[in-house]
Amino acid sequence: MELTATTTIRKPTSEVYAFWRDLENLPTFMAHLEEVRTTGDRTSRWVADAPFGKDIAWNAEIVDETPGEKIAWRSTGDADVPNAGTVRFVRAPDGVSTEVHISLVYDIPGGTIGKAVAKYFGEEPHQQLDDDLRRLKQVIETGEVVRSDGAPWGKRAREEFPQRPAQPLSDAELAKGADR
């Protein structure tokens, strides 16, 4: 399965590139990631968020990079869901913003993991990636993922629909957090 998405961020390419190149930032906006840990100059360890498939983790390496322009990576070893990605950073015509073009390829296996991944992406798989990029834009332009009363848990806005009412959260809800 190949997914593509794009957004424009009102920051210079160098800044957007640097944010992405620190792969540990990816889980702040990519809904399917729990954690990414850098293990070497080009290598990293990725842990998926539960709905993507419980206890899935894999190693990845950067296979191509041009500072300020492009990063390409792929999973290594026997990943449960072999995957690869490329992100390109292009100066927008306004001269101040950066266009982010991302492409992800998943090799979806059979079995329970394949089912979990397919369920995660749902009927309109590109929407997840669109939402990821929306959050990337929020984080880089405003500092954080934006929360509302109806969609308080940032990365989970879409799956919460229909949402809790647009009224403040109770102490119990706040204490419970995004746990499902």
Place this chain on the structure above:
Amino acid sequence: MRANTWAGRNKVEVRDVPDPRILNRRDAIVKITSTAICGSDLHLVDGYVPTMQDGDVMGHEFMGEVIEVGPDVPPERLRVGDRVVVPFPIACGACGACAAELYSCCENTNPNAGIAEKMFGHPVAGIFGYSHLTGGFAGGQAQYARVPFADVGPLKIESDLADEQVLFLSDILPTGYMGAEMCDIQPSDVVAVWGAGPVGQFAMDSARVLGAAKVIAIDKEPYRLQMAERAGHIPVNFEEVDVRSRLLELTGGRGPDKCIDAVGLEATHGSAHVAAYDRVKQAVRSETERPHALRQAIMSCRSGGVVSVIGVYGGLMDKFPAGAWMNRSLTLRTGQCHVQRYMKPLLKRIEGGELDPTRIITHRLPLEEAEHGFEIFKNKEDHCEKVVLKP
């Protein structure tokens, strides 16, 4: 705290809800001192804006005192104790739309942008108390509200102006003003305004302030037309006269140079069978608008004129007079108001006495009586023009 909530179609209810907390680092919590009911709230209550949920806190016109700020709100921008008016669109101040001062189209403040994008092609900003399509933010008809991006939107009031003089900077005064500003008013212009509700009244006053030669008010409620007349505008009652003929008469046959739609999707029509056509289509949801005012504005406007739309539309419209629009070189301009753009300049005009926002207030009620407020505002009872609620 107590808050006025949406309780299904045609029903609002003041209930106990939790107090708001800081959720993002640039939030503030405001203790509300004054809040208002808007024509936009009627669209929600009447069920014409999708994605409302039982228990949603209503209200997007409010002001009050800052009682808490998040860690990333710079103290030079906002502090505990500040008195602020809060603009209804939530804007981040950093995206492309905000950089272009198109605050109601902010690209970052709507957590449900994906859903809005499906309906509108591109997403719109978050709005307080205005459905989940615009973010699912609790509104301001309450004792307290959480205000995201508190370092961007809220306007500090440092003078001793009363709440009632500045409250409407949150929405309807900037909205009316933007409606007039989009008309590029020239000194020779006759400006016709459909709707003598609060938004229409301020569009009329703004057209005058921007130098229009004549301002015409079109509505069917005699008391609202009288209010416009007292402010110096020319009333036209669409239930008593044929609007087009009357407008031709008032403009030497040219038609108004500029037309403002301050009615929106729940317009009524003088002729029963035309009204029935759209009412039925709207009821079965094969059309979401009842666009009588907009159609009439387009047909009436002089060739080459501007039709400025500040009345709210939500979806799809039937029988849009595209021929009149295209063949007569009309310009159509519109938008949810970019309130942040207008707050400071309009505060100056209030301080200078050029605009008196208090002239439209007819009712002051405790928050507990919000339901009654909605009823009289919606049904035009007791000469209701604008209700201010006191939490």
